[in-house]
Amino acid sequence: xxxxxxxxxxxxxxxxxxxxxxxxxxxxxxxxxxxxxxxxxxxxxxxxxxxxxxxxxxxxxxxxxxxxxxxxxxxxxxxxxxxxxxxxxxxxxxxxxxxxxxxxxxxxxxxxxxxxxxxxxxxxxxxxxxxxxxxxxxxxxxxxxxxxxxxxxxxxxxxxxxxxxxxxxxxxxxxxxxxxxxxxxxxxxxxxxxxxxxxxxxxxxxxxxxxxxxxxxxxxxxxxxxxxxxxxxxxxxxxxxxxxxxxxxxxxxxxxxxxxxxxxxxxxxxxxxxxxxxxxxxxxxxxxxxxxxxxxxxxxxxxxxxxxxxxxx
Amino acid sequence: xxxxxxxxxxxxxxxxxxxxxxxxxxxxxxxxxxxxxxxxxxxxxxxxxxxxxxxxxxxxxxxxxxxxxxxxxxxxxxxxxxxxxxxxxxxxxxxxxxxxxxxxxxxxxxxxxxxxxxxxxxxxxxxxxxxxxxxxxxxxxxxxxxxxxxxxxxxxxxxxxxxxxxxxxxxxxxxxxxxxxxxxxxxxxxxxxxxxxxxxxxxxxxxxxxxxxxxxxxxxxxxxxxxxxxxxxxxxxxxxxxxxxxxxxxxxxxxxxxxxxxxxxxxxxxxxxxxxxxxxxxxxxxxxxxxxxxxxxxxxxxxxxxxxxxxxxxxxxxxxxxxxxxxxxxxxxxxxxxxxxxxxxxxxxxxxxxxxxxxxxxxxxxxxxxxxxxxxxxxxxxxxxxxxxxxxxxxxxxxxxxxxxxxxxxxxxxxxxxxxxxxxxxxxxxxxxxxxxxxxxxxxxxxxxxxxxxxxxxxxxxxxxxxxxxxxxxxxxxxxxxxxxxxxxxxxxxxxxxxxxxxxxxxxxxxxxxxxxxxxxxxxxxxxxxxxxxxxxxxx
Numbered sequence: 001x002x003x004x005x006x007x008x009x010x011x012x013x014x015x016x017x018x019x020x021x022x023x024x025x026x027x028x029x030x031x032x033x034x035x036x037x038x039x040x041x042x043x044x045x046x047x048x049x050x051x052x053x054x055x056x057x058x059x060x061x062x063x064x065x066x067x068x069x070x071x072x073x074x075x076x077x078x079x080x081x082x083x084x085x086x087x088x089x090x091x092x093x094x095x096x097x098x099x100x101x102x103x104x105x106x107x108x109x110x111x112x113x114x115x116x117x118x119x120x121x122x123x124x125x126x127x128x129x130x131x132x133x134x135x136x137x138x139x140x141x142x143x144x145x146x147x148x149x150x151x152x153x154x155x156x157x158x159x160x161x162x163x164x165x166x167x168x169x170x171x172x173x174x175x176x177x178x179x180x181x182x183x184x185x186x187x188x189x190x191x192x193x194x195x196x197x198x199x200x201x202x203x204x205x206x207x208x209x210x211x212x213x214x215x216x217x218x219x220x221x222x223x224x225x226x227x228x229x230x231x232x233x234x235x236x237x238x239x240x241x242x243x244x245x246x247x248x249x250x251x252x253x254x255x256x257x258x259x260x261x262x263x264x265x266x267x268x269x270x271x272x273x274x275x276x277x278x279x280x281x282x283x284x285x286x287x288x289x290x291x292x293x294x295x296x297x298x299x300x301x302x303x304x305x306x307x308x309x310x311x312x313x
Numbered sequence: 314x315x316x317x318x319x320x321x322x323x324x325x326x327x328x329x330x331x332x333x334x335x336x337x338x339x340x341x342x343x344x345x346x347x348x349x350x351x352x353x354x355x356x357x358x359x360x361x362x363x364x365x366x367x368x369x370x371x372x373x374x375x376x377x378x379x380x381x382x383x384x385x386x387x388x389x390x391x392x393x394x395x396x397x398x399x400x401x402x403x404x405x406x407x408x409x410x411x412x413x414x415x416x417x418x419x420x421x422x423x424x425x426x427x428x429x430x431x432x433x434x435x436x437x438x439x440x441x442x443x444x445x446x447x448x449x450x451x452x453x454x455x456x457x458x459x460x461x462x463x464x465x466x467x468x469x470x471x472x473x474x475x476x477x478x479x480x481x482x483x484x485x486x487x488x489x490x491x492x493x494x495x496x497x498x499x500x501x502x503x504x505x506x507x508x509x510x511x512x513x514x515x516x517x518x519x520x521x522x523x524x525x526x527x528x529x530x531x532x533x534x535x536x537x538x539x540x541x542x543x544x545x546x547x548x549x550x551x552x553x554x555x556x557x558x559x560x561x562x563x564x565x566x567x568x569x570x571x572x573x574x575x576x577x578x579x580x581x582x583x584x585x586x587x588x589x590x591x592x593x594x595x596x597x598x599x600x601x602x603x604x605x606x607x608x609x610x611x612x613x614x615x616x617x618x619x620x621x622x623x624x625x626x627x628x629x630x631x632x633x634x635x636x637x638x639x640x641x642x643x644x645x646x647x648x649x650x651x652x653x654x655x656x657x658x659x660x661x662x663x664x665x666x667x668x669x670x671x672x673x674x675x676x677x678x679x680x681x682x683x684x685x686x687x688x689x690x691x692x693x694x695x696x697x698x699x700x701x702x703x704x705x706x707x708x709x710x711x712x713x714x715x716x717x718x719x720x721x722x723x724x725x726x727x728x729x730x731x732x733x734x735x736x737x738x739x740x741x742x743x744x745x746x747x748x749x750x751x752x753x754x755x756x757x758x759x760x761x762x763x764x765x766x767x768x769x770x771x772x773x774x775x776x777x778x779x780x781x782x783x784x785x786x787x788x789x790x791x792x793x794x795x796x797x798x799x800x801x802x803x804x805x806x807x808x809x810x811x812x813x814x815x816x817x818x819x820x821x822x823x824x825x826x827x828x829x830x831x832x833x834x835x836x837x838x839x840x841x842x843x844x845x846x847x848x849x850x851x852x853x
Binding site for chain 2: 048051052053054055072073074076077079081083086087088089090091092093095096098099100101103104105106124125126127129130140153
């Protein structure tokens, strides 16, 4: 068995909403697989089917060689799950919740547990009702990484974590990878997946839009360059791989395909560069560019993309 | 800008957030008062019936502990006694919970931070909460006063009695205003306010229970503890017996003192913090927690403990009542008839009384069963996803909760029988009936489990509707068994409620067949519910 997760043609509907539409996903054993998509694309639905919490309508699903619906209990001994929105019991302490999840999964490594509590700077004596979202997330992460399992399924595990704790989380994932474990990491942050994943699948409206290694998907990561030069910026529009040029005398902002970045760089150098920034695209930009759409965002951000897209197109 | 800037705007926000909750509370409380007040009007129609009611109240400490004293043998005073003590507790709960909801809960959820950063004064949030709650109590006072007026009671007394309900609500709004500053969580603030309410009830019960007879054998004078309790003040107002209107001054003083204290406390603390430290807990879990059953027990034991205390208090008050049953029931022909119908009819009045009491307890305890089982639904919308992603099967998880609910139900019924039996033994000297009464109480178990089966089946098939449907079933059973005999409903309708099929112990003999049938129905529904739960998507 070389694939930890094998999904073919998976379909799932809720009433008349088609959440997953013939989705294919392959996660090889021992890899960190980034599962990338905007909110509402079907990431959590896919993961819940992989865990046997939801029932598939049609298609083939195999997790660690078993059927996640039929063999749920046996499979769950061999995997650990961190939900996107961690709900805990208000009257249990964080320490009790960690021990409980560990025990229900079939035992956890006590030494590792204490180490992780230390690293994540969690106070395990506080009641869960007093925890912030980030702290609840830490409880689930500690319970997962203190378990000795083959597969980690992590659904947007870093939402609510501060950058310092984010670094601890990345270390945990890399350690799991070194130990030969498989990680399915769902996220809507491109940079996070880029930093950790060996391979990436991009999900959009219930289907996989692209899948491959980061290098194979390089064409997706067109860079945004902002530059200011001493001499007037000329000739940029004639260069290959330059898109979306906004020119204003000695200042310019444009996008460039990574394979043409070197050529652009040499051109700019001759113009006496004063300042230069180049940033990788966010998932939102990537979706807007490649699929010509504004991804569905959660409530508070819903009004923003409209303005952004007007400016960019 | 002063410290009250923004109060009216926040009051509108609070009123809008409560636009369903508070009106439902107010209307339901008015309905409860209206229902019992109108039944009292029909129960005590003659001078003689009213006089014997007052004399039995004056002669019975138990009656006064629960209902308080009767000011004089008039329809108005009897109505006040019979409606006030219980409803006033609910009014106090409505008010204190509403104040906490709009103060401490806002701080706990972080909403207060957002609001405090806007153009809003330091005292605005608390003042807005008090305004809304006091207004709700004013409406309640007018509605209850109107109900009494409509029943033909004297005008001054009716409005005064209505105002007594509202004044208790306002007083406990002030209490909650203080506890919301002291505790750091909404739960803690509600708990503290609840403790004050409990103390107020006990003080009143003590002062009224130990009341001195006034010499005429009809009225009594409560002792001083009653005067330490806002619940006692409401009754000492004696709205239908001339009215001691100066007692409203005590309410006003308590309201003013509470509000002043709460303002001073808000001046001296940071947003989000309290005055009591947050309690810490163990850093590691005890072995007993580490299984689905252990977890279910941990989540359910608090509710069970609360019910056990309540059921035991009610049960031990039934024994002495039974001792007085013959005398009490003799005061009213209609009351006698009512109990005879509920208790299976015809038999000795005492046995009929016990049979009726056990029937009431059976349905009351089913309330616990439903509440405990609905925890399954709360878990499903919360942490269940993460639990079922561990090596726990769905049947094993749900059985943990079902087992806790069933064992808790049996324990509560056992407590009922033992409480009634032992307290009756102590009151009457006849100790031999405890075993018989325990059997009578446990005979309610199969009917309760049939309700439990229905709830599990609903949880399996219609999870998103489970809460409303389950409580509807219980309310239907309550209506059928309490009103069915009085309204002479057709047998086919009566048979819908499992409680109809429970033999009237200790009047009738223990019939095994209907109990076995109820158990079978309960077990089949439970099995069906678990099978459905196993097969469906989690309804997150």
